[in-house]
Amino acid sequence: MNVKVIVTLKNGVLDPQGKAIQQTLNGMTFDNVSEVRQGKFFDIEVNESDENKAKSQVEEMCKKLLANLVIEDYKIL
Amino acid sequence: MKSSVIIFPGSNCDRDMDVALKKFGFENQMVWHNDAEIPKSDLIVLPGGFSYGDYLRCGSIAGKSRIIKSVVDFAKSGGLVLGICNGFQILTETGLLPGILQQNKYLNFICKNVFVKIKNKENKYFKNIKKEILELHIAHNEGNYFCSKDELNSIEDNEQIAVTYCDDKGNDDEYNNPNGAIKNIAGIFNKDKNILGMMPHPERMIDPFLSGEDGSLFFENLIGNV
Numbered sequence: 001m002n003v004k005v006i007v008t009l010k011n012g013v014l015d016p017q018g019k020a021i022q023q024t025l026n027g028m029t030f031d032n033v034s035e036v037r038q039g040k041f042f043d044i045e046v047n048e049s050d051e052n053k054a055k056s057q058v059e060e061m062c063k064k065l066l067a068n069l070v071i072e073d074y075k076i077l
Numbered sequence: 078m079k080s081s082v083i084i085f086p087g088s089n090c091d092r093d094m095d096v097a098l099k100k101f102g103f104e105n106q107m108v109w110h111n112d113a114e115i116p117k118s119d120l121i122v123l124p125g126g127f128s129y130g131d132y133l134r135c136g137s138i139a140g141k142s143r144i145i146k147s148v149v150d151f152a153k154s155g156g157l158v159l160g161i162c163n164g165f166q167i168l169t170e171t172g173l174l175p176g177i178l179q180q181n182k183y184l185n186f187i188c189k190n191v192f193v194k195i196k197n198k199e200n201k202y203f204k205n206i207k208k209e210i211l212e213l214h215i216a217h218n219e220g221n222y223f224c225s226k227d228e229l230n231s232i233e234d235n236e237q238i239a240v241t242y243c244d245d246k247g248n249d250d251e252y253n254n255p256n257g258a259i260k261n262i263a264g265i266f267n268k269d270k271n272i273l274g275m276m277p278h279p280e281r282m283i284d285p286f287l288s289g290e291d292g293s294l295f296f297e298n299l300i301g302n303v
Binding site: 014059064068070 | 176
């Protein structure tokens, strides 16, 4: 079973890299970009055929390691 | 007095810490991250560096390494645990200290001397230090301390702020904040004040010819209180 996860900074948490990317895009020809938030993407192979079981395991992984819930949110795709 | 410095793959201030601890009288031993047990110690130090190449988030992988369980047990039983720089990041990732160290506000790696103000002396780490302001060294890319408003209230209510960035007069305002840390926080304690995490490196300030001696004050006080 393949599970994909996106981890992003929570709304309101300063994302200096996203800000720098946004300003660079604005300085190119993309001056209508008003915000960029940078995140992380995980592509996880779990040896488990039951989709629900696999996803609940990945949820545990998110809480315990992949995301730091003080500043980050996770989304299982 | 026995101390243990834990070495993770990528630690690079472990030997400086070893030299500093021994200079001020600790009987120090180096402990490998993949060991199961920490030998009997009065103090455990998580040193600075780039454990596991800062993969995922600084300190996150080290925070799950094999030795950490015994560090957590030791800390929870009241033992003294000191985390410097990457060690501070590891302590937040294990949950022993609240909050997290984010990337510096202006995306720069900062390597310079700074002044820090001691905010709380009711603990073994700063108890008998005569000075109020120490000159120490910082070298980090992720030292921007952050926590939620509720956590900040709880940290302030429990007097957990250990040191704040300031100028040589002790002004810990936004003009003297190198990395964007909330409330200029450079170091914090847990509620019981037996765990201290801080970004500045006292082990780099123990030689009158090479640096300064405010780090010496820190270790002299520590060995006197352990």
